[in-house]
Amino acid sequence: MRLVACDTAALGLGMTPGMALADARARVPDLAVFDHDPQADRQLLEWLADGCERYTPSCALDPPQGLILDISGCAHIFGGTEAALARDLKMRMRHHGLTARVALGATPDSARAKARFGVRTINALPVRALDCDAKVHNALERAGLKTIGDLAGRPRAAFAARFGKDCGRRLARLLEEEDPRITPRRAVPVIRVTLNFAEPVARTQDVMAAITHLAQQGAILLQERGEGGRRFEISLFRSDGHVARLAVDTGTPTRDAALLDRLFGERIDTLSDPLDPGFGYDMIHMTVPRSESLVPVQAGLESKVDIKAEKAALTDRLSVRLGPERIRHFHTGNSHIPERAAFERPAQAGLPSTSWATPQMQEPQMRPFRLFDPPQPVEVTALLPDGPPRQFRWRRHVHLVHSVEGPERIVAEWWRRPAGHEPGKGGPTRDYYRVEDSEGRRFWLFRHGLYGETGDPRWYLHGLFA
């Protein structure tokens, strides 16, 4: 077993990562050792990254121990200088008992190298900061080129020819000549509005008031862009570094501040574990990760109710409260299998299908009012093996069949099966019967499989008619 990481005190005692545990114990018998848990390390890093979104929306993980923040244009909130931002970050990390090395650089690579090697200037970085092969590092050091500063003045073409294009590019990035953008861990939102508090707020009413304010600001920004948001997120930054996120989705693009206010109020009311403000929130963000174009429309002269808008508002409201998958529309499926011919989808996901078969005037209903999914097994007695049912037992109740229509034969979708085109491998055929029992209840039964297709076909109840 080996040491993976050491704290400052251990480093002071001469421990280094990679050292055998037995050696370390021999030197310091009462060494405190914990199992390496990469998962927990990763989670801590993610948690820190969440907290760092108070500084910038663009934040990337640099496992195992680093975070890269793109703070271009973000420093004005912290007194205008990057150094003030870095100080604030360092202080917050210290409050959590973490030692942070913060470095600023024009490119992610230079900042990262400076933080990792604890130097202030790029020129002072050792050649190991290139992060190339060990062979390259050795070769450079043997040639007397110990620091990046030594390399910086030399002709770049010869360097690239000797050690490869990749090393040349790494050098350019370290020297802040080439700027690769970082890939943020969360998509950078279209719109972000922020509210800072000198004193942390803890009461829900105050939080709601802040959300109202942010919603109004966001609405103005959206209006300038001619857009409406489809998803709104509130991030509540607790002063101890924890971040709570609330999100609402809307079915149609919107920038109605009053509506957002209501939706967020609904969202907070329905949280399964209520907001825990702890010592209060010192910053609240609202972001709009998803937006679509929304052109202002002129209202009609007559005061007609806009049913589409009313319906969208109702759908959003119920979706926020109960969950989007509980508010549904009907859709037609491209299939003749009954359970696939009509299905439900969340109402926020899109408009319902409008192409439904119109009823036949003289025909009674051929499809049931309600469908069981999965079908319910029933015990059926029939006069002939492949004849219509005479009586059946469902939910411990025997129904005598009074009149019957059928069979309506529905073949399985053989093309979905691996060898479905071969005889007998297409899946069992269903014979549907519309049945009325002696008490006047109407059922939809089917026999799963023809005689000959399967040995002993089972019967199922698939639906109930009005």
Place this chain on the structure above:
Amino acid sequence: MNIMTIHPSPSSGRTGLQYQSEKTQRLLPIGAPLVDQRLQGGIAQDGLHEFFAADHSDATAAAAFAMLMALRLPETATHILWVSGDKERQASGRLYAAGLAQMGADPARLLMVQAPDVRDALRAAADGIRSKAAGAVILEAQGHARLIDLTSTRRLVLAAREAGVLALLVRGDAVPMPSAAITRWQVRSAPSLPLPGNVPGFATFDINLLRHRGGIAPFAARVTWDHGDKIFHDAPLSGGLSASSAGGTTDPELRRQSA
């Protein structure tokens, strides 16, 4: 709670729960002449109506009858909101849009809400009634539901009257409890008139008016649904019974009152 903010309109005042006179009431005719005659025109279009099943296997009939009553509303762009719970879906399957289309409904105008419990279902129904998007709101809550009582149904009644929305409460095989609904019906699936070849015919129901806030006497009738014209027709009762008074004996609440 948002429901708390519902107030009766000022005009209804203290008599807010009284059945209003016919002049101010918009009535929704069922279509079957014998029934409409009994109802003196139809059921209130802006009120709450309850549908009970005669037997636990008639829960589907009660639900279907409520849906068909919603389809009786004049064609507009408004939606029909169907609110049910996890329990109902588990017990009696899902609404089948292909079947609904054959009953005369436009599935594109239906909005399904599946609430986790009765409390959420009641709230969703109240929201639906107050939203101008819904022309009819159907709340399905089968079995014993303590939350559906005089108070919660009164809220629905007041909201429905204010919004002018048809509110229908499908109670399935529940035992009738005191409620503020304007009418209470018992629905049973009835044998259809067989088509040639002894084929099951059109949807037929035995409906039984158990109580009416306007004082209309209870009666029983058999109606059959015509999906082409979206109208109910009178169907002959089996055994030669005509649409006659069946008494209120099946309604425990009424029985208690008369005792």
